[in-house]
Amino acid sequence: MNATNSPLGKPLDRVDGMLKVTGQARYAGEFPEKGLLHGSVVSSTIACGRVLSIDISKALAVPGVVAVIDHTNRPKIASYDEDYEDADSAEGSPFRPLYNDRVLYSGQPLALVVADTLELARHAGSLVKIEYETDDHQTHLQSVKDDAHEAPAETPKPRGNFQAEYVGAAVSVDAHYTTPNEHHNPMEPHASTVMYQADGSLEIHDKTQGPQNCQDYLHNVFGLEKDKIRVLAAFVGGAFGSGLRPQYQLPLAVMASLKLKRSVRVTLTRQQMFTFGYRPSTLQRLRLGAAANGKLVAIGHDVIGQTSRFEDFTEHVVEWSGMLYQCDNVQLGYKLAPLDVYTPLDMRAPGATSGMVGLECAMDELAIALGVDPVQLRIVNFAERNGNEDKPYSSKELKACYEQGAERFGWSNRNPEPRSMRAGRQLVGWGMAGGVWEAMQMPASAKASMDASGKLTVSSATTDIGTGTYTVMTQIAADAAGVMPEDVTFVLGDSSLPTAPLQGGSFTVSSVGTAVQQACRALRAKLLDAVRMAHPEFAVADMEEVGFGDGYLHIRDQRFSFGDIVRDSSHEVLEVQIDSKPDEKREAYSTATHSAVFVEVHVDEDLGNIRVNRVVSAVAGGRVVNPKTAGSQILGGVVWGISQALLEESHTDHTLGRVMNHSLAEYHIPVNADIGEIEVIFVEENDTIVNDLGSKGVGEIGIVGVASAIANAIYHATGKRVREFPITLDKVL
Incomplete structure (x- = not known):
């Protein structure tokens, strides 16, 4: 597509905007399912210590309560005895919800009440009585600053002679600054809806910045085969980093679903949004x-x-x-x-x-x-x-x-x-x-396919956390393939799609966008090959004689619509998948x-x-x-x-x-x-x-x-x- 009519650099309206403003865009906690159970998390009220007992009798007596799961009756999880990682994990041993009787912080999930409705689950959660043995805790950074240790991250090595030059400087500043804790408060709270399938596989709608990261996490934690786990996140109501790691509502919902062999949704309250990163x-x-x-x-x-x-x-x-x-x-x-x-x-x-x-x-x-x-x-x-x-x-x-x-x-x-x-x-x-x-820029993959009506579908397992990913990928694909943006559908937010990194760090356009661009250019080459197969007179056409734009391939003084090329190729669709990685020149x-x-x-x-x-x-x-x-x-x-x-x-x-x-x-x-x-x-x-x-x-x-x-x-x-x-x-x- 030539520069004058390229959609790149244009202020295109959000392609998903209409779905969002009309309420048709569904978020993780909004998917309906017949017989869906609801989970409510019971959080710790102490910052450090041990659970001595959990009395769930009053909660279980509430009509409509199906189960109360805690560390004493949770299903066996093999990986809880091993270390496991997710793509955004920190150095150390990750938090394991309902692992044992230890309380590591205030607000820690200690039980999950599962009931027919969310209101019943929340009410029953208020009836769970927990006895603690409390240990001394410390939550004040100023009080422990002298006990700080070197961070495992590689800090750039010193260069030159700071001390000597600082002491000898004509003018100097020596100042202390403090910044506070800030908690993620995206509009959409964290939620996971686990749809339990008849064959024991799970289809999960999760608030995440990386469906494949959640899939890897569940594979590692629960020992489930990856083809038995599909994680979906078509729409995410803001994340800002809060969805880079799987939050605890995801393993709790999966735990309950596997134990009960039922579909389960766990949604965190706004207060519980202050109980993780x-x-x-x-x-x-x-x-x-x-x-x-x-x-x-x-x-x-x-x-x-x-x-x-x-x-x-x-x-x-x-x-x-x-x-x-x-x-x-x-x-x-x-x-x-x-x-x-x-x-x-x-x-x-x-x-x-x-x-x-x-x-x-x-x-x-x-x-x-x-x-x-x-x-x-x-x-x-x-x-x-x-x-x-x-x-x-x-x-x-x-x-x-x-x-x-x-x-x-x-x-x-x-x-x-x-x-x-x-x-x-x-x-x-x-x-x-x-x-x-x-x-x-991170490695990423994308698939591009053209059908007989000239419509382009491009897919990658990235997400759109409200940044406009659907829209910019549509623009990149339209430009690279030579079609109009309205003829492009970009599909994302599904762990079964071509591999994509977490959406974060401002690298989605450079990573996934590069893969989309390369996939669409490769698709153009496939369209040209199809024309050459059907029209031998163009078999040796010079690339300077070939152009792509507005859904047509132009070659010498002829033009072929992409839809006609696909129809004449005897294929239902022409498609290409590309694995992209950063260029070595970087x-x-x-x-x-x-x-x-x-x-x-x-x-x-x-x-x-x-x-x-x-x-x-x-x-x-x-x-x-x-x-x-x-x-x-x-x-x-x-x-x-x-x-x-x-x-x-x-x-x-x-x-x-x-x-x-x-x-x-x-x-x-x-x-x-x-x-x-x-x-x-x-x-x-x-x-x-x-x-x-x-x-x-x-x-x-x-x-x-x-x-x-x-x-x-x-x-x-x-x-x-x-x-x-x-x-x-x-x-x-």
Whole structure:
């Protein structure tokens, strides 16, 4: 398809939009089944100890209750005596629901009540009485920071002589920052509907970011053959990392289904959404040293993060400080402190969202100490190469992000003096920060098939967690095959489809999209072969004489519709399956997405109320396949960044070891009234190395740097530097 009528780069409406807004899109907890049973989880009320007894007699006496399953009567699960892994597992021994009498954290599932209706199951669950032997627990990161151990993740090795250069620097910053626990709260809670089949096989609708990961997990845990497990996730109501690992409702639903030989659904309550993975709190120390001209001579970033007693969860928290700016003397440290909590989990831009808070706030503090503009300081320290890997970037239009973002925002009108800008009783602050996220690509497979009506069907076992995967894959397929987008059906969310990685890390377009592109190009070649077979005069046609577009193959002065080619080929369909992997040419380069975020805040001088009035986010993410869905990703990331900066925090009562604000009434996130004007700019960035599409993905980058920019704007407005997030009005006052 030629560039003028290619669907790539066009703001195509979501192809699944109509199904969603009319309620026809079914989610994991919505599939009907005759005789379906409902499970309700009974959670622990202590943080550490042992179950002495579970009295289920009153629950079983409720008419309509079919079973109560706990560690004493669960079915035998062979793998519970071995270690097993899922694709997003952490170092250590994964959590096993109903494994034994040990209580490892507050909210741990201790029993599953199964009944004819959800209401009956929940009521009966309230009648289960559990006696405990309680042990001392620790859930406070500050209290155990001195006991932290090195994280198993490979932190980039030190380079140069940080200590000497830092001590000798003309200007230095030494600051501590803290970020809190944040819990996943996607619109759709986690649910699994297990359809028990007559032959003992299971068809499962699960809220997941990877159907094949769930299939592998169940195969490993329950010893079921993979052909007896089919996992489906056609629609996912937001995930942000919460569906990367199978959550405990899945094994509990399968356990009940296998034990009872019935179909079972288990849905977690909103409160139970606070009883599994989350973004872990961090304690950060940033040390920056600079010459008088602003050039960085030393960067030190040390972080302590929290983890569970049974797994060492690690994320890339400090790496960004070694790569975003040019500096020859860098020392990075990352430790973990185990607590009596569940294992943390990847959450939108994991590691970068937290780590960049420290780096970008410290850069603002350095700019003030030097008396230079924060944008200018970043330009002076622009890095052509990734210092951690000592590789050049495949592309890096970060300077253009600074320039275009600053121009659109009106940054040149900023008075650098804190408390100098006002709007009536409101102090006005302008702040900015940079952002970075790795542009990864994973192996992936896709199948493309053309039928006799000229309709193209493309499939891969990826998911669409609300990012627009259905739509962008339709655009990529239409462009690569030479058909109109309305003639493409993209099928996903099924473990039986061609292999795909987990949907996360902003690598779905580059991974699955590349496979889709290659499969559709291979299908075009098959269509051409079919024409050559049917028309010998074209057997030696030069490829320059061949074109594809609008559902036709053009060759010399003739054209053949794809549908006619299939009909004449004596096949019902022509199809191709392709296994795609990253190109070797990537290995010589570092690949990353970059951004620059500019923020205006208004702070009420008397009340301390903070409002983010406007945001400009300039993003360099390679080729943008669909600016409408990509723009929505950045908008959503900015809103979450506002939440991270000002509102979002899981409050733990350390006496009880329990999250207290475990509801959407008390877990504060922004509403429409909290959000001002947000403008997204996609900076042009051509990258021929990252993949054939030239796309880097934008799912994660939208949130990175936003909280830092807001914190920097609050300092500019008030003259007060708050280093403990979220920045609530009590801290400003």
